[in-house]
Amino acid sequence: MTGEPSRKSKIDKIIMNNSYVLFFLISDTEEFKRVTIALMKAGINSFVTVPVDENVEIRLGVKEFSGQENFPQFYNNGELQTI
Numbered sequence: 001m002t003g004e005p006s007r008k009s010k011i012d013k014i015i016m017n018n019s020y021v022l023f024f025l026i027s028d029t030e031e032f033k034r035v036t037i038a039l040m041k042a043g044i045n046s047f048v049t050v051p052v053d054e055n056v057e058i059r060l061g062v063k064e065f066s067g068q069e070n071f072p073q074f075y076n077n078g079e080l081q082t083i
Contacts, residue, residue, distance in 0.1 A: 007061030015065070015075045020047035023062045024072040027053055035072050035083050047074075 005013070015021050022039070024032050039047060052059035052071055059071075066073055066080055074081045 007057055008064045011058070011061040011065040014048070014050065015078055018048045019077055020044055021050060021075045022047055022072055023050045023052050023058075023074075025053050026051045028071070031072060035074065038083050039074070044076075 020039075022035065024035070026032075039045075050058060050062075052062060062071075062073060063069055068080075072083070074083045
């Protein structure tokens with residue numbers, strides 16, 4: 001045991017330390033634009049973005065945390081939201 005936090009606990013920390021978090025795929029620019037516009041239209045103009053294709057551990061951690069395979073995933077105060 002290395003003492004490092006689990007992938008899931010790392011994601012939990014990101015989500016709990018930020019009111020709004022968007023996990024997204026850089027490679028899917030159209031979907032990123034659609035989601036960003038939808039969030040802004042909803043009045044959410046400030047949110048943390050976390051690209052998941054750059055880091056396998058983050059991508060797998062988000063999947064473990066949410067139990068979902070799809071991206072983007074948007075969290076509002078710790079709750080996964082449909083966008």
